[in-house]
Amino acid sequence: MGLSTTHLIIFLVIIVLVFGTKKLKNIGSDLGSAVKGFKDGVKDGDKTDAAASAAAPAAQVATEKRLDSQTIDVEVKTKS
Template identity: 55%
Template sequence: MGSFSIWHWLIVLLIVLLIFGTKRLRNVGKDLGEAVHEFKKGVGGKEDDKPGQLSDQSRSDATSESKENDRNAQ
């Protein structure tokens, strides 16, 4: 059971291409690349909103909620 030669790998690649087709393999590659990119972005901490900070929309929702709660309490 030695290592495979280049011919073995070419035959395997040909069989995979015949089974899945180039379009599906291209989509799988694209999805995998996007997943790796998102993972690196998540690990690096490059997020739009920092944890603990509210976005502008969330902040305005929280403000309007607190005003409504104040009105109901009176």
Template identity: 60%
Template sequence: MGSFSIWHWLIVLLIVVMVFGTKKLKNMGSDLGSAVKGFKDGMKDGGQSAAATDDKPAAPAGQVTNAQASDKTTIDVEARQKS
């Protein structure tokens, strides 16, 4: 009584097919498959890009790097408001 037999699952499958239709189920299956594939690719690429960025230490937040300090087109809004 606690477990479902194959007949229970077949009835549930039949009801799901009747409610959603085979075309919609096929679309949902392909969407789910592509989402899983994209997630796996993202995890694979994320691990590689994280290893590549570990070589260069990041500048602490709020600290201006030399490239940013030499850029004359950048306007510091906070400095302008203080003046």
């Protein structure tokens, strides 16, 4: 009940007749460049995530130091 080789060949011949070989070649190259761009984007995203995770602890420590110097202890002020 599935597609046989004869059905696939007939299907491909009809597609070539409808779209033409030049149009199919353009579609194939566009699809290939899109896949390549997606893979490059995923690789760049991994590098960016790794750099951001490495820089995050240093930024967090700097923020905590600033907060410590600006923190007011309410208990101490009420006792004084």
